Amino acid sequence: MNGGTCYKIPSMNTLSCVCNEDYKGSRCEEYQLQVKHTNAQEAGLIAAVVIIALLVLALLGLVIFYVRRMMKAKQQSQQKNQHEYWKVKPRV
Structure with a gap:
């Protein structure tokens, strides 16, 4: 989501995402203001x-x-x- 790369961790049966620098959250759903x-x-x-x-x-x-x-x-x-x-x- 929002340009992040998400992948599934088989052992935990959950998704994990690596977000762009402007976003955060488990699915890159939160916009992070640059300070x-x-x-x-x-x-x-x-x-x-x-x-x-x-x-x-x-x-x-x-x-x-x-x-x-x-x-x-x-x-x-x-x-x-x-x-x-x-x-x-x-x-x-």
């Missing part, structure tokens, strides 16, 4: 790349946060200085 296995070195490399990418993103986020904070502080300082410049003391 790509990665070795430990590939898995380690993938993990390292992911960790480095996350660290770079975190660092980028911190830089953006710091720059925005500094810009906001500068803007508030300029507004404070501008308000002090335009204050007029009333005459008595």
